[in-house]
Amino acid sequence: MNTNEKITQERRLVTAIPGPKSIALQQRRSEVVSTGIATALPVFIERAHGAILVDVDGNQIIDCGSGIGVTTVGHTDARxxxxxxxxxxxxxxxxxxxxxxxxxxxxxxxxxxxxxxxxxxxxxxxxxxxxxxxxxxxxxxxxxxxxxxxxxxxxxxxxxxxxxxxxxxxxxxxxxxxxxxxxxxxxxxxxxxxxxxxxxxxxxxxxxxxxxxxxxxxxxxxxxxxxxxxxxxxxxxxxxxxxxxxxxxxxxxxxxxxxxxxxxxxxxxxxxxxxxxxxxxxxxxxxxxxxxxxxxxxxxxxxxxxxxxxxxxxxxxxxxxxxxxxxxxxxxxxxxGTPQQNAQRVERVLGGGLRKLQEKHPAIAEVRGKGAMLAIEITKPGTLNPDKELVDKIIAHACKNGVLLLNAGLNYNVLRFLPPVKISDELIADVLAVIDEAFTAAASN
Structure with a gap:
């Protein structure tokens, strides 16, 4: 049996992000890995399954990137x-x-x-x-x-x-x-x-x-x-x-x-x-x-x-x-047909949730995409002027709270969502809640 199947499909934080083991590994990395290789989230992954990444400190992180669209059918799919x-x-x-x-x-x-x-x-x-x-x-x-x-x-x-x-x-x-x-x-x-x-x-x-x-x-x-x-x-x-x-x-x-x-x-x-x-x-x-x-x-x-x-x-x-x-x-x-059906479900659930966030947060100029390839474009409210700073704040807030998000766009003012299509409705709801919190926190600051 694949031991990764024992990974529960839930977000769980046991240390700050990054944790002490990831910080130590980051120091090792800085000595031997070219800085030409960037890092979106400074944690080191030890195991993964479904839509969850487990880092070396034991934190369980919801993966909305899939290695930039690679693990579409889910991490460590048994077949x-x-x-x-x-x-x-x-x-x-x-x-x-x-x-x-x-x-x-x-x-x-x-x-x-x-x-x-x-x-x-x-x-x-x-x-x-x-x-x-x-x-x-x-x-x-x-x-x-x-x-x-x-x-x-x-x-x-x-x-x-x-x-x-x-x-x-x-x-x-x-x-x-x-x-x-x-x-x-x-x-x-x-x-x-x-x-x-x-x-x-x-x-x-x-x-x-x-x-x-x-x-x-x-x-x-x-x-x-x-x-x-x-x-x-x-x-x-x-x-x-x-x-x-x-x-x-x-x-x-x-x-x-x-x-x-x-x-x-x-x-x-x-x-x-x-x-x-x-x-x-x-x-x-x-x-x-x-x-x-x-x-x-x-x-x-x-x-x-x-x-x-x-x-x-x-x-x-x-x-x-x-x-x-x-x-x-x-x-x-x-x-x-399972991956296609799951991608359609992700579009309905995540896409629907993002549109509800758009009604609440005027910085979301558009929700777009198909299947499990979705995005929101962030602009200064009432304009189409890009707001990269807000995107950076949302990503940082999400990362600290165990949700991996990626940016995109010529001006880096787009939040893109590429989760494994297996991601559950419950995890999607959790992701949406964290993003909502990030918008609210950014507005209050």
Whole structure:
């Protein structure tokens, strides 16, 4: 039996946050770990299960981050742990390009089954979201014979040279790190709260900008997050993505849906793309795909995926057997529908609770998102001016009281919620109570 199952699903504090053992470990860390690695919550986690993190001091913390969307099906899910453990005892690693194994094929079969793309679909497996983005761009350039890469305002795609160039924010991802990648072109996105445009009007603006600044004939691909993550959980207006996909198809541009954060049951469907009524040419998976183990994928139309030739794609650890075994378990859960149903429940309960808080606290300008990918944008009341200071206060209050929250947005004035979809209604109520207290405390000060 997994001992983590004995972790009660409740918030419980036995020391201050951080506790003495975490403080001691933080000192050890400062001596040997680069300061380039940040820390959202300065506690060291010893165990976890469901939606609860247990630190080295014994504090039980409600996790509303899931390792930034990774443990979607819950920490130490029994089926995932059992599958990975069995594979670990059988074969820990063999390169797919040298001596293949069944689990890689099985994961690709599941991706083909669930990807919202018609016709024959194929995949490659890699290690991370950024690596998936890099490979998707590489494949698109080969397929089209073009070099241009279109991205949208508020985008986040990774920390490599190419993906950090593709991000909207230069700092902290690209600023000061030397030359940026060539032929990356940014265009306005759809952001209903701030632009007030319909999906059709926002798409026309995006398309007009790209046609004037780069021209459709020079674009290999357009990369878009169906729901933007780091940029603030921005949900586009209805019809926006479908109009962009239509324009891409008419102009021979590969439409890449970056679902690194929004995919694999996070939003109540297997892919967030399914909410928006369009088909991408390529779709990217990572984060939640293997229940906490490193795995990512590029999935797309067979004629695009096969255009590069043998030996051109892959990597030493891409599609590691242990990660693939865990991913098979995740897809078993998806086949049963439990993660999707839980994500829909989280949207109803947490989303409903956040809207009630919005009625009480005028600093909440908007509640948005889908499934267990929700956010509130915090502004100066009566305006759309960002209030990062208030967000910082809320996060600090929540952390001290055993709730892990994350920020997002270009101005860091968005509170984002990415809990494991297993989070109980009782834990959600506790999270909402702590946030309510944080708003009240901030107002009184």
């Amino acid at each position: 995932v742990v059992d599958a990975a453990t069995a594979q670990l005892k059988a074969v820990t690693h063999t390169l797919m390009a040298v001596t293949p194994y069944e689990s890689y094929v099985a994961v690709a079969e599941q991706l083909a089954k669930h990807a919202p793309i018609s016709g024959q679909v194929k995949s490659i497996l890699v290690n991370s979201g950024a690596e998936a983005v890099e490979n998707a761009v590489k494949i698109s350039r080969k397929y089209t014979g073009r070099s241009g890469v279109a991205v949208l305002n508020c985008a986040y795609h990774g920390r490599t040279q190419l993906t950090s160039t593709m991000n909207h924010k230069a700092a902290p991802y690209a600023a000061g790190f030397g030359p940026r990648a060539a032929d990356v072109f940014r265009a306005p996105n759809s952001f209903p709260l701030h632009d007030g445009l319909s999906g059709e009007a926002a798409a026309a603006r995006t398309i007009d900008h790209l046609e004037k600044t780069v021209s459709a004939g020079d674009l290999a691909c357009l990369v878009a997050e169906p729901i933007q993550g780091e940029g603030g959980f921005v949900v586009p207006a209805d019809g926006y993505l479908a109009a962009l996909a239509k324009w891409c198809k008419e102009n021979g541009i590969v439409f890449i849906a970056d679902e690194v954060q929004s995919g694999i049951a996070r939003t109540g469907t297997v892919y967030a793309t399914e909410h928006f009524g369009f088909e991408p040419d390529l779709i990217l998976s990572a984060k939640g795909i293997a229940g906490g183990l490193p795995l990512a994928a590029v999935t797309g139309r067979a004629e695009i995926m096969d255009c590069t030739g043998p030996g051109t794609l892959g990597g030493t650890f891409g599609g590691n057997p242990v990660s693939c075994a865990a991913a098979k378990a995740v897809f078993e859960l998806i086949a049963e």
